[in-house]
Amino acid sequence: MTQTSFEAPIAGDDVTSDEVVNRLLAQADSTGRQLVGPGGLSTQLTQKVLERALDAEMADHLGYEPGDPAGNGSGNSRNGRSRKTVLTDIGPVEVTVPRDRNGTFTPQAVRKRQRRLDGLNDAIVSLYARGMTVRDIRAHLDELYGVDVSPDLVSKVTDAVADEIGQWQNRALDPVWAVLFVDAMWVKIRDGVVTNRPVYVVVGVDFTGAKHVLGLWIGKDGEGAKYWMAVLAELRNRGVTDVCFVCCDGLPGLPQAVTTVWPEAIVQTCVVHLIRSSMRYASKRDIALVNAGLKPIYTAPTVQAATDALDALDALEDSVLGRRYPAIVRLWRNAWTELTPFLAYPEPVRRVIYTTNMIESLNARLRKATRNRGAFPTEQAALKTLFLTIRTMTRPDEAVGVTRSNGWKATLNAFAIQFGDRININR
Incomplete structure (x- = not known):
């Protein structure tokens, strides 16, 4: 590798300080070199920092600095350097790794047989989780950083989360939950032929207000x-013994x-889904009128008020509008048992469970992350993408999902009044 007159920050420098930044900019201006990109000054800075870290590790391993007489007769000494290229998130960087005569030195800054720094792995996982295909990831890394990665490398890096997925899917759960939300999305999976398969997602709200993705099932x-x-x-086998609402x-x-698994749980139909389903039957010119006829039901202050509002539904059914859209009335009548439970609870509880x-x-x-991929080759490939997407949505200080x-x-107080001994916020 051709050496340059690049001057790395000295030990103790703050590499984000104005002085160091000005030094880098000055060298870029004087040499005409770019700060970033393949062969740029940032690549050289990374090389120097890595080599300095490796030299410090060697000094710590041997117990003396280069040229120190304390090393005489120590039984081990430096034995030259070897070159290797590592892939980083700023591009390929060539470094020289010190060796010791006894062959006992195990570097940590750039480990033996390591060809990629962790930052590149994180970049690959992040791009994969955001819905980019393997081909797109390769093109992106090559265009920005001059890094040529193979399809096998991308698969190997992302497959490394398989154990993490298993642990996450089987982790123990809290015994009691305020609400479980259950919904389904669809993905294409190639199982001999390409088929649409439902992915069921369960999200639980605990009594601190935290929302947890409890699992994914294809x-x-x-x-x-x-x-x-x-x-x-x-x-239930993972620890969930009771749920207030599903x-x-x-x-x-x-x-x-x-009701078979949790007999005391209340099943609540999503009101917003029901309204949307109703509007699919109505023409645009009548949507406002249909909604005006349905609103007294889903905004009723009590179950009895909602029952009284059935008169309005009857009136809608007998009207010209009702005869034009009979499927809407039938939809609400069929959903009545699972529609009305939330009306018996105060507004803070309703706000959580009505949708x-x-x-x-x-x-x-999740759909955005799967849209560009066409069909997944296996269920595990689909789960991997969905899990990584959930992981990227989570704050660094929180568990996945x-x-x-x-x-x-206010909601917690309402739950405490309504469900009493079934909840325990001290768990």
Whole structure:
């Protein structure tokens, strides 16, 4: 490697200080070299920092600095250097690694047989989690950093999370939850032929207001109560003994499965989903009128008021509008049992359970990550992408899949009054 007159910061320098930055800019101006990119000054700075760290590790390993008489008769000494190129998130960097005569030196800054620094692995995982294909990732790294990575490398780096996925899917859960949100999205999986497969997502809200993605399950189209029994039994086996509310979007078989696994749980149909489904039957010119006819039901202050509002639904059914859209009235009548439970609770509780929009926003991010990939070769490949997407959405100080709710205290007080001994915020 051709050496340059690049002057690295001396020991003790703050590499973010104005003095060091000005020094780098001055050298860039005087030599005409770029600060970033392949062969840029930032690459040389990385090389110097790595080599200085390796030299410090060697001094610590031997117990003396280069040229120190203390090394005479020590039984080990420096024995030249070897060159290697490591891939970093700023591009390939060639470094010289010191050797010792006894062959006992094990460097940590650049480990033996290591060809990629952790930053590059993190970049690959981040790009993969954001929906980029393997081909796109290779082109991106080559264009920005001059790094040529193979498809096998991308797969190897992302496959390293397999154990993490298993631990996350099987982790122990809290015994009691305020709300579970259940929803489904669809992915294409190539299993002999390409088929659309549902991915069921369960998000739990605990009594601190934290929202946890409890798991992901890939099912087959048409599965009902039997499948949901298996999913909910798995959650129970992981420690969930009681749930106050389960909020869902009319998934077949789910209400029966919920009451079998958690007899005291209340199944709540997502009101927003029901409204949206209703509007699919109505023409644009009538949407406002249909919503005006339905609003007295889903805004009723009590269950009795909602029951009284059925008169309005009857009136809608007998009207010209109702005869034009009979499917809307039938939709609300069929959903009545799972629609009205939230009306018996105060507004802070209603605000949490009346819609699955929170889990839908999560699903929107998951759909974006899967949209560019076409069909996944296996279920595991789909789970890997979905898990990595969830991981990138999580704050660094939180466990994977955990986000925080705002204004939770009023809701917590309402849950404490309504459910009494079933909840324990001290757990």
